[in-house]
Amino acid sequence: xxxxxxxxxxxxxxxxxxxxxxxxxxxxxxxxxxxxxxxxxxxxxxxxxxxxxxxxxxxxxxxxxxxxxxxxxxxxxxxxxxxxxxxxxxxxxxxxxxxxxxxxxxxxxxxxxxxxxxxxxxxxxx
Numbered sequence: 001x002x003x004x005x006x007x008x009x010x011x012x013x014x015x016x017x018x019x020x021x022x023x024x025x026x027x028x029x030x031x032x033x034x035x036x037x038x039x040x041x042x043x044x045x046x047x048x049x050x051x052x053x054x055x056x057x058x059x060x061x062x063x064x065x066x067x068x069x070x071x072x073x074x075x076x077x078x079x080x081x082x083x084x085x086x087x088x089x090x091x092x093x094x095x096x097x098x099x100x101x102x103x104x105x106x107x108x109x110x111x112x113x114x115x116x117x118x119x120x121x122x123x124x125x126x
Contacts (some may be wrong), residue, residue: 001025001026001112002026002098002115002118003024003025003026003117004022004023004024004052004096004097004098004115004117005022005023005024005117005118006020006021006022006093006094006095006096006117006118006119006120007020007021007023007096007120008081008120009093009121009122010025010087010121010122010123011018011094011123012086012112012123012124012126013124014085014086014087014088014123014124014125014126015023015085015086016124017064017082017083017084017085017086018083018086019080019081019082019083020036020081020083020094020120020122021079021080022034022036022043022078022079022080022081022096023076023078023079023080023108023118024077024078024096025077027053027098027100027109028072029051029100031052031053031054031100031101031102031103032052032053032099032100032102033050033051033052033053033057033098033099033102033104033105033108034050034051034053034057034072034079034096034097034098034103034109035048035049035050035051035089035096035097035098035099035105035111035113036042036048036049036070036079036081036094036095036096036099037048037094037095037096037108038049038092038093038094038095038112038122039081039091039092039095039119040089040091040092041095042095043092044092044093044114045110046061047059047107047109047110048060048061048063048064048068048081048104048106049061049064049068049070049081049102049108050070050106050107051070051071051072051105051110052102052103052104052105053072053074055072055104056075057104057105058070058076058105059105059106059107059108060082061107063089064083064090066085067082067083067084067085067086068082068083069081069082070073070082077094079101081094083122086122086123086124087124088125089124090124091121091123091125092121092122092123093119093120093121093122093125094119094120094121094122095116095118095119095120096116097110097113097114097115097116097117098113098114098116099113100114100115101111
């Protein structure tokens with residue numbers, strides 16, 4: 001079974017940093033992408049970052065470019081979302097998800113992703 005475990009959320013002041021982790025297991029496909037989504041209260045879930053298992057293709061939403069980076073450690077089967085210069089608008093529940101068979105990253109759409117981890121709450125507040 002495919003399993004995703006997200007962690008790393010918390011409370012941080014504006015301008016602070018957090019690193020989210022998504023540990024994945026159970027994949028049999030040669031190609032897939034792992035993405036981070038977020039959902040703020042009263043808003044739709046939006047894709048913010050993507051990386052393919054090869055690491056050759058990545059995507060970052062315009063709203064987080066220059067502040068967030070996505071990376072992966074194959075040895076640990078883990079994808080990271082490093083979030084710097086956090087803003088109150090970044091407050092949301094963050095989810096990681098897998099799209100099996102994806103070769104290239106584009107803006108992630110939730111309906112394309114088959115497997116989801118549990119969310120981790122990020123709160124940016126003074």
